[in-house]
Amino acid sequence: MGQNAVLSKELLIVIKNEIGGLAKIASLVAGKGINIEAIAGYKKDNTSDAEVIIVTDNNDAASETLKAAGYDAISEKEVVIVDLENKTGILQEFCETLAQNGIDLQHVSGTTAGSASSSRLVLSTNDNAKALNVLQG
Numbered sequence: 001m002g003q004n005a006v007l008s009k010e011l012l013i014v015i016k017n018e019i020g021g022l023a024k025i026a027s028l029v030a031g032k033g034i035n036i037e038a039i040a041g042y043k044k045d046n047t048s049d050a051e052v053i054i055v056t057d058n059n060d061a062a063s064e065t066l067k068a069a070g071y072d073a074i075s076e077k078e079v080v081i082v083d084l085e086n087k088t089g090i091l092q093e094f095c096e097t098l099a100q101n102g103i104d105l106q107h108v109s110g111t112t113a114g115s116a117s118s119s120r121l122v123l124s125t126n127d128n129a130k131a132l133n134v135l136q137g
Helices: 021-033 057-068 090-100 129-137
Strands: 003-016 036-043 050-057 073-085 105-112 117-127
Touching: 003 021, 003 057, 003 117, 021 036, 021 050, 021 057, 036 073, 036 105, 036 117, 050 057, 057 117, 057 129, 073 090, 073 129, 090 117, 090 129
Parallel strands: none
Antiparallel strands: 003 050, 003 073, 036 050, 073 117, 105 117
């Protein structure tokens, strides 16, 4: 597909689901000059917890900062970040290419900035190295 794709890491942070919870995380990270480049989050079913997933420009520093502030349920996972053209049908083409190469999407999140010409996906697969190779080829 010849896409701009790179291997990266995301941080998964388990927090108490409360008003202002994400604001606290964002404040701590921004206070150290760390940029959040991608984010997803949700309340976990049947618990009082939420999970926040972030990709930053410095995950090591973000993790250290959050741990120092008492967030101890933090894990890191390898992901593929890919920039796609922002047009109708590109997600279909992208997903079909992965499927045709036997790559199973395990999770995906993404966004575009309104009328921007590109969109960004953060994904995890059953074989991130293979996905990267297919996307760059």
